[in-house]
Amino acid sequence: MRRWGGTSAPSRIGGLLVATAQLPSGKLQRWAKSPFFFNTVAHLLRIEREQARNLGELLEGLRACSDGSIFQHTFRTLQEHHFIREGFSNDFAHWAFEACNEIGLAERLASLDIREFTSIPTLRERIIAIIENYLKANSRARERAAMEPFYFCASDTIIIPTTVVARNLQEFADGLEKVSLNSIHYHFIDARLRLKLNSNDFSVWLDKEMDLGPLADRLNRIDIYTSTLQDVRRQIIRDIQFAM
C-alpha cells in the first residue's frame, strides 16, 4: 500500500481510495485524484453592428445579436465591474435605468442572476421575455427615445494557461492567492456555461477529485452580487482553510 508521507495509511471514504497524509500539525493532508490546473482568460471587446435608440430597437438587437454579445453584456460586464459592492447587475438593466428612465424594467432586468443560467440562448430568451412583458403593459415605452443609444459589443475570448497547479487543499488555497481575478471569474462564474451545471470549476473539483462535497456546496453558495471578486477570492480561501 503506497504511503504518501507522514504516519497515516490511505483510507476509504465513500468507497473511494483517497490518499492522505498526516501533517506535523496533526491535520490530514488529502491529495486529489487529479490536479486542478488554473487557467485564466483575456477578452477583446468587439463593436457589433446592432444599436438601440429605444426599447423596441433593443428587442430587435437582442434577437439579432451574437451569443458573444449576450455574454459580454451579462457575464463579462459583471467581471468588468467586479469591484462594485453596491451591485452592478448587467448592461441592459443599467441602460434601462440610466438612459431610458424605465425603472420598473431596470429592476426586473437587474434581478437576473447569471448563476441560474447554463446556456446563453436560455439567458437571451429570458431577457427578451422580460422586455416583451414590460412593453405589453407599457406600450408607449417601445418608441420612447433613450438619452443615449445602446451599443451591442461582444468579447473575443482567449484562454491562457498558468503555471499554477493544485494537488491538495493547501496548494489550492495558495493557487487562489496567486492567480489573477480574471482566473477567479473564469473558474467560478463563467464555468457554469462550460460545465452546463449550476456549479463552478472549484466546486466540481473539490467534490469529484477531493471528495469534499460539503465544502464544494459552501463555495457554490458564495454570493457574487453582494461581494467584489476580491471578496469572493478571500471567502473561498477562508472556507478552504476552515476545512483544513
Next chain:
Amino acid sequence: MKDQIQEKAAASATKEAHAATGTEALRERRKHPRISEKPPVPPPPPKLDDYVPIIGQAYIDELRYLAQRLRGKSLKMVNSTSVGGGVAEILNQLIPLMNELEIPTKWEVITGGNDFFEVTKGFHNALHGGEYNLSKDAKEIFLLYNEQNRQRMEFTEDIVVIHDPQPAGLIASKQNTRGKWIWRCHIDLSNPHPDVWGFLRPMVDQYDAAIFSSPSFARQLSIPQYLFYPCIDALSEKNKELDESYLNKVCDDFGIDRKRPIVTQISRFDRLKDPVGVIQAYKLAKKYVDCQLVLAGGGASDDPEGAVVLKEAQDEAGSDPDIIILNLPPWSALEINALQRVSTIVIQKSIKEGFGLTVAEALWKKKPVIAGAVGGIPTQVIHKLTGVLVHSVEGTAYQIRYLLTHPEFAAGLGRNGYEHVKENFLITSNVRRWLLLFQILLGTAHPSGPEQT
C-alpha cells in the same frame, strides 16, 4: 495668576497673528504663483516589472505569455507627429513595452508640406462634424503626400498599425505586403462630415481591422471593429505617487491652503470645458460650504481663443480670494499630478469631450469626480458608483455641496473609481488588447465562444 492669564492671551494673539500672516502670505502667493519656466528632464520609460506592484505579478505573467505566442513577429506604428499630441504620448509609452516583450516595434512618422497639414486639419474638423468644402485639390494633396510617404517607407512587418486619418492612404501598400493592417482611430467619428468620411471610408474598408475609443465613434464598416479605451500610464509623471513634501511645495507655490477643502478642474482654457460654469457652480456651493476653487490649465499662451477664455474665467472669478486660476506651461505634468492629489473633489464639467482622460487621472488618485455626462466621460464615471455625472451649473453646485458634506460617500466613489481605472484604463490593459488583437489577426490564437470558455 494674572501673569499666567497674560501669557495665555499673548500666546493666543501670536497664534492669531501667525494665522493672519499665513493667510496673507497665501493671498499674496495666489496673486503671484510660482510657475516653472523650463521643462524638466523626462525620466526613462518604465519596465514591465515596474507595474507588478500596481496590477500584480499574475497580470504581468499573462502579458508575457501572450507576447511569447508572438515571438518572431514584428510591428510598425505610423502616425503624423513624433512630438506633442496624445498619439505621440501613447506611442512613447507603448513602444518600449512592446520592445521589452520582444516584439520588435518600429515607429515611423509621415512627412508632408504645409498644404498637406492644412488639408488634414480641415479633415480633422470635418470629421468632428464641422463644415468643410472637400475640393478636388484637397483630395489630390492628401493622396499625393500619402503616395510619397508610401514610396519612402517599407512595410515588411507582420503587423502595421496606422494611426488616425492623416496616413490612412498608406493602405495602398497592403496588397504588396504579407502583414496585417490595422487602422487605429483616436478621434470622435460619431458625426463626421459625409463628404470627407465618404472619401476616407473606402481606404479604411481595406484594413484588416479598425480600432475606436468608444462604440459611439465607430462606423458601419465591412471590417471588424474593436474597442480600445484610451489609457493612462500609472508610472508617468502625471500619475505616479508623489511625496507629501512635493505636494506641500506645489500648494505653497500656488497659494493653496491644504487645511481647507480644495475643488479643482484641470483643463485647457476652452469654452467646451466650461471654466466659467465651474466658477458659477463654486459660487452657488460656497453659500453653504467652505472651499477653494483651483482652475489649472494651459493653452492660453499659444491659442488666441484660449487667452480669451482665460480672461472670461478671470472676469467671472472677480476678486474672490479663494479662486485660484493657473495658466500652466505644457511641461507641468508633476504639478498637475500634485494638484489632483491634494484636491478634495475633481471636476470635469465638459460640455463636449472626446474621451476625457483627465477623468481617469483623477479617478486613479481615488478622487471623487464630478463630470459632465458627455463624450467618453460616462464610460469612466458610472453615476453614483465611480463618480457623479452632471448636466448643469446647478447640478454641479449641488454635487460639490453633497460630496463635501458626505466624505464617506465621496471616499467610496474614489475607491470604486480607482478600481475601475485599474480594470479598464491602464496602459497595461491596452498592451494586453494589442497582443490579443495581433494574435487573432495572425491566427496564433483562436477566440472561444462563451460556452466553450
